[in-house]
Amino acid sequence: MLGGLALSAVVAPHANAASGLLQPLSVEPWTRMPGAPILDHPYGLPSPRESVVVRRAARAWPVPGAASSLTPLADLHGAITPNGLVYERHHAGVPDIDPDQHRLVIHGLVREPKLFTMEDLLRLPSESRVHFLECSGNTASEWKGPSGLPVQLTHGLLSCCEWTGVRLSTLLEAAGGLAANNGHAPRWILAEGADAAAMTRSLPLDRVLDRALVVYAQNGERLRPENGYPLRLLVPGFEGNTNVKWLRRLKLVDAPLETREETSKYTNLLADGRARQFVFEMDAKSVITRPSPGHKLTTHGYYPIVGLAWSGRGAIRQVEVSVDGGRSWQPARLDGTPGDRALTRFHTGWVWNGEPATILSRATDSTGYIQPTREALVAARGLNSNYHYNAIQQWRVDADGSVKNA
Ligand SMILES: Nc1nc2c(c(=O)[nH]1)N[C@H]1C(S)=C(S)[C@@H](COP(=O)(O)O)O[C@H]1N2
Numbered sequence: 001m002l003g004g005l006a007l008s009a010v011v012a013p014h015a016n017a018a019s020g021l022l023q024p025l026s027v028e029p030w031t032r033m034p035g036a037p038i039l040d041h042p043y044g045l046p047s048p049r050e051s052v053v054v055r056r057a058a059r060a061w062p063v064p065g066a067a068s069s070l071t072p073l074a075d076l077h078g079a080i081t082p083n084g085l086v087y088e089r090h091h092a093g094v095p096d097i098d099p100d101q102h103r104l105v106i107h108g109l110v111r112e113p114k115l116f117t118m119e120d121l122l123r124l125p126s127e128s129r130v131h132f133l134e135c136s137g138n139t140a141s142e143w144k145g146p147s148g149l150p151v152q153l154t155h156g157l158l159s160c161c162e163w164t165g166v167r168l169s170t171l172l173e174a175a176g177g178l179a180a181n182n183g184h185a186p187r188w189i190l191a192e193g194a195d196a197a198a199m200t201r202s203l204p205l206d207r208v209l210d211r212a213l214v215v216y217a218q219n220g221e222r223l224r225p226e227n228g229y230p231l232r233l234l235v236p237g238f239e240g241n242t243n244v245k246w247l248r249r250l251k252l253v254d255a256p257l258e259t260r261e262e263t264s265k266y267t268n269l270l271a272d273g274r275a276r277q278f279v280f281e282m283d284a285k286s287v288i289t290r291p292s293p294g295h296k297l298t299t300h301g302y303y304p305i306v307g308l309a310w311s312g313r314g315a316i317r318q319v320e321v322s323v324d325g326g327r328s329w330q331p332a333r334l335d336g337t338p339g340d341r342a343l344t345r346f347h348t349g350w351v352w353n354g355e356p357a358t359i360l361s362r363a364t365d366s367t368g369y370i371q372p373t374r375e376a377l378v379a380a381r382g383l384n385s386n387y388h389y390n391a392i393q394q395w396r397v398d399a400d401g402s403v404k405n406a
């Protein structure tokens with residue numbers, strides 16, 4: 001059963017009418033001749049027929065090297081983002097780092113400061129884990145109401161990879177463990193990148209020690225240059241910015257360094273003029289990726305509704321979908337067992353009767369937190385803030401079948 005309907009009942013009428021199931025299959029040119037030789041592409045490429053499935057830029061940035069590109073969520077399947085489609089956010093371009101010359105330093109309040117080569121790091125115990133990464137600026141376009149943009153441009157600062165690397169705790173052990181000094185206790189850790197932005201963030205040790213990894217691989221191969229090659233910090237569930245790319249330095253300190261990226265940027269100004277600082281976890285969120293703006297429903301009848309849900313505080317417990325503007329909700333089916341701080345694919349079905357409709361999804365995470373409405377989020381946070389927009393997203397389906405962000 002799908003969406004309460006037997007599969008045969010919903011699929012058969014289309015299939016018979018449209019594709020002439022009773023005709024014998026024709027023998028096409030590609031079946032009559034051997035295909036292209038192997039090793040045309042020693043590194044495989046997607047089918048040229050999928051050439052529209054690419055990252056896109058949402059806007060031009062005013063500073064040289066500052067740029068972002070967004071993941072084509074509507075065209076992806078499952079939960080893993082292919083490496084070539086992982087969204088990018090660079091504050092000062094993509095550095096061209098020679099891995100043989102790259103070094104990672106651990107210093108500050110540790111017993112024995114250490115310098116690691118990439119070779120050293122590859123010899124340490126490693127592990128692989130699937131986690132999402134989301135820029136805290138993701139979906140900022142919707143704070144003031146529906147932007148009209150497609151899901152790639154509203155929610156595409158989002159990816160999910162299997163990351164491989166070394167636990168932060170293993171590196172600390174290699175540095176002889178934590179060491180207080182002159183009354184300074186090691187409570188925070190500063191991470192610094194080797195790019196021209198020298199991106200630096202301070203992170204509370206007690207919240208990252210059990211989960212942070214220093215990673216050198218994504219989805220089975222070494223990191224892509226744009227995602228931090230040869231080394232990046234991965235803090236599952238934390239806002240994208242804290243996942244420092246091109247990582248070269250970790251310093252154990254007793255208090256946050258109050259860097260640019262945690263004062264002037266990546267703080268959240270509230271309506272009353274106060275600001276939230278060190279807002280690390282990405283709150284639970286979901287979005288319908290198909291159908292989504294730009295798609296068109298061509299006939300009345302059955303349509304699958306699929307999307308993605310995630311939470312920076314744990315796993316997804318439930319996703320509900322509404323096709324009547326939020327008046328009634330039905331639980332969606334989740335793929336497998338939702339992973340900790342990983343994208344979760346949800347599915348449901350819907351028979352569209354040709355009337356205008358509004359479709360929405362709402363996520364609940366393993367802490368019991370429920371994704372808020374836009375009204376509730378704005379009431380709590382005001383409209384000054386750019387970051388951490390996680391409200392329920394609605395798409396409008398018009399009578400002609402076109403889907404809009406309106
Ligand atoms: N060194 C460095 N690390 C960085 C950045 C950067 O510009 N320089 N951008 C940050 C931001 S804002 C985000 S959202 C993520 C993006 O990671 P990705 O480009 O691999 O998707 O990296 C973070 N780490």
Ligand SMILES: [Mo]
Nearest residue numbers: 135136240241
């Ligand atoms: Mo970001």
